[in-house]
Amino acid sequence: MLFWSVLGASIGSALLPLINIEAILAVAVSQAPAATWGLVLAATAGQMIGKILWYWGGMNADRAPWVHKHLQKPKARASLDRWHARAEGRPWFTAGLLFVSASTGIPPYAVTAVLAGMLRVPFWIFMVTGLLGRGLRFCAVVAGTTSLIGLL
Template identity: 85%
Template structure:
């Protein structure tokens, strides 16, 4: 049951950044240390399912009339053009940025997921770098939680 709770919470936290999956994961692991890796997997997969919606939203964001109007403004258009230039023909830069964002959260991964969709980053690049980055992030949470738990034993 805890697995599915963490899984659901991780999807929710991917969609609503105010929900802190790291805190939920840490508390869940402290309650069931034997389920650690299952909970890390649940959080990782759940987060990516939620982030896929951000990615998909980025791919279709230009369908919203107010977004289209905003993207036609010179400043917004110049910014988007700069990102296209940075990403175009530089798959390692793009994958690296997605991985760093997924693992450390800077730039915020929800924003990066939308940008990946707008820039039409191949889905498999987005998904694999996100799985690896989120998995590493949650593995670090596990390590931190374990360290704190040992202090109180």
């Protein structure tokens, strides 16, 4: 039951960044230490399910009238073109940026997920870097939680 709760909370957190999945995961692990790796898996999978929706939204963002209107502005178009120039033909740079964002949250992963979709980053690169980055992030949360519990 705890697995499904963490999975659902993680999907919600991916869609609505005000929900703190790290705090939820820390509490869940403290309540069920034997289920640690299952909970990490649930948090990672849930986050990626939610981030796929952000990625897909980025791929289709130009269909939204307000985005289309915003991209007509020279400054916004120039910014998107700069990101496109940085990413195009540089898969390692793109993968590195996505991995850093997924593992640290800097820049915010929801933003980079949308940008990845807008820039048409291959889905498999988005998924691999996201799964590895989010998994590493949640392993760090669990390690910190278990260390803290050990001190108490």
